[in-house]
Amino acid sequence: MTYTFVKAQGGQIGNSLVEADKLELAKQLIEKAKSKGVKLLLPVDSTVADAFKNDAKARNEKSSSIPDGWMGLDIGTQAREDFAKVVESSQTVLWNGPMGVFEMPNFAKGTIRVAEAVVKATENGGFSLIGGGDSAAAVNNLGFGDKVSYVSTGGGALLEYMEGKELPGVKALE
Amino acid sequence: MKTLDQYNFAGKKALIRVDYNVPLDNNFQVTDDTRLQATIPTINKIRKDGGAVILMSHLGRPKSGPSEEFSLKHLIKYLDDTFKTQVKFADDCIGEEANKLAAALKPGDILLLENLRFYKEEEKGDVEFARKLSQLGDVYVNDAFGTAHRAHASTAVIAQFFPEKVCGYVMQAELDNAKKVLERADRLLHRYYGRGQNFR
Numbered sequence: 001m002t003y004t005f006v007k008a009q010g011g012q013i014g015n016s017l018v019e020a021d022k023l024e025l026a027k028q029l030i031e032k033a034k035s036k037g038v039k040l041l042l043p044v045d046s047t048v049a050d051a052f053k054n055d056a057k058a059r060n061e062k063s064s065s066i067p068d069g070w071m072g073l074d075i076g077t078q079a080r081e082d083f084a085k086v087v088e089s090s091q092t093v094l095w096n097g098p099m100g101v102f103e104m105p106n107f108a109k110g111t112i113r114v115a116e117a118v119v120k121a122t123e124n125g126g127f128s129l130i131g132g133g134d135s136a137a138a139v140n141n142l143g144f145g146d147k148v149s150y151v152s153t154g155g156g157a158l159l160e161y162m163e164g165k166e167l168p169g170v171k172a173l174e
Numbered sequence: 175m176k177t178l179d180q181y182n183f184a185g186k187k188a189l190i191r192v193d194y195n196v197p198l199d200n201n202f203q204v205t206d207d208t209r210l211q212a213t214i215p216t217i218n219k220i221r222k223d224g225g226a227v228i229l230m231s232h233l234g235r236p237k238s239g240p241s242e243e244f245s246l247k248h249l250i251k252y253l254d255d256t257f258k259t260q261v262k263f264a265d266d267c268i269g270e271e272a273n274k275l276a277a278a279l280k281p282g283d284i285l286l287l288e289n290l291r292f293y294k295e296e297e298k299g300d301v302e303f304a305r306k307l308s309q310l311g312d313v314y315v316n317d318a319f320g321t322a323h324r325a326h327a328s329t330a331v332i333a334q335f336f337p338e339k340v341c342g343y344v345m346q347a348e349l350d351n352a353k354k355v356l357e358r359a360d361r362l363l364h365r366y367y368g369r370g371q372n373f374r
Contacts, residue, residue: 091358092355092358092359094355127354127355127358129351129352129354129355136208137206140206140208149351149354150347150351151208152319152348152351152352153193153208153209153212153319153320153344153348154319154320154322154323154348155320156320156323157319157320157321157322157323157348158319158348158352160323161322161323161349161352162352162355162356165323167322167323168322168323168324168325168329168330169191169316169318169319169321169322169323169324169325169329169330169345170175170316170322170341170345170349171330172316172329172330172331172332172333172334172339173175173176173316173333173339173340173341173345174175
């Protein structure tokens with residue numbers, strides 16, 4: 001998702017995954033966050049690779065200057081620390097979606113770092129809710145399932161509930 | 175909304191919508207049983223009350239009718255082992271055989287229905303399909319949070335055919351925890367406003 005936002009701001013994203021039809025939406029969201037004083041944190045750097053495989057050649061690059069032929073597969077070394085710092089000091093965490101291609105060990109570092117930070121926030125008395133199949137799998141695979149407040153079985157349903165939408169499956173029970 | 179603890183299932187047949195959309199490997203073995211494990215307390219509560227359990231779910235995205243790949247029969251052995259009973263299976267989620275199997279259920283029995291999405295009517299929220307499903311049980315329980323945002327036949331439309339609808343433990347826990355995030359976020363915002371006013 002990151003690279004759609006980076007590209008919307010005029011950054012060079014090389015061959016990174018991008019949702020071309022969502023660039024305008026990304027721009028609007030950046031503006032909306034700014035006007036409401038909400039901090040929207042994007043990774044300043046990325047671990048980029050020359051192919052979509054675990055043993056691809058990899059290096060650290062600024063997220064806004066990824067050369068052609070390279071793609072971002074994880075958040076970078078600086079972004080990991082930036083994200084961890086914010087998460088660790090949070091009292092409420094809602095986590096949906098891994099930081100990178102965590103199924104490939106070489107691109108799992110960002111997800112692991114953030115998962116550790118979520119655990120720390122929980123230990124500090126915060127409340128952490130993990131939603132969505134991928135992030136739930138990541139947290140469970142790392143053995144952190146019991147160290148966060150709650151791992152949801154829902155992805156889309158959870159997010160729609162958070163948006164304030166009425167869930168048909170819940171309404172039907174009333 | 176009625177919770178599971180507010181309902182006594184003695185002598186009832188509970189038709190439960192569960193989310194057994196679990197990943198299977200090439201040998202049809204479950205590779206992540208989180209969603210199966212999550213439903214155990216709901217099923218055990220109903221059986222302990224003296225009720226029978228009818229489980230209905232979807233699995234994957236079957237494109238055109240029944241197929242081996244998306245059959246819920248691959249979960250029978252897992253359920254047998256988990257509940258230490260012989261779980262019955264209806265290889266068509268509606269129709270004569272399903273009706274017969276459901277009618278013969280005794281307290282404590284478990285019946286698993288074949289993949290709901292083998293019928294395109296499921297995702298379309300077809301009322302007649304929902305009515306046929308509803309005939310299998312006396313009381314409806316929804317424990318499938320993962321599909322709660324969809325108005326499908328088994329997740330929402332079916333409820334109109336039951337005087338008694340109950341929220342399962344998984345659904346309850348999901349809603350409670352999601353609410354907690356919203357309430358905490360609200361509290362933080364209020365604290366911000368409060369401080370702002372003091373500065374004025």
